[in-house]
Amino acid sequence: MTPVSALMAAAYTHVAPGEHAAVAWLTMLACRVFGHRYRFGADGETMRWDCVRGCGACGSKRYATPEHASRYAAAFDREDREDV
Numbered sequence: 001m002t003p004v005s006a007l008m009a010a011a012y013t014h015v016a017p018g019e020h021a022a023v024a025w026l027t028m029l030a031c032r033v034f035g036h037r038y039r040f041g042a043d044g045e046t047m048r049w050d051c052v053r054g055c056g057a058c059g060s061k062r063y064a065t066p067e068h069a070s071r072y073a074a075a076f077d078r079e080d081r082e083d084v
Contacts, residue, residue, distance in 0.1 A: 036051040036055070037079075039077055045066050047072050
């Protein structure tokens with residue numbers, strides 16, 4: 001059985017030049033099926049997150065201190081497979 005990530009990579013590489021809508025559709029489909037893959041970071045008192053798949057999902061939240069923002073960003077910026 002082919003891993004899902006290999007299937008997604010194959011789908012991305014077989015998009016003809018100029019078919020940006022197809023890539024965007026595949027990206028959004030991946031996020032709808034598998035969920036977003038957020039990465040978190042801190043910039044001063046603001047914690048920010050973005051989906052690494054490029055679907056455009058993002059957000060931010062302000063904290064009282066830069067230390068709080070950094071601490072929460074570090075706590076959230078992990079993936080389940082890191083535990084395996």
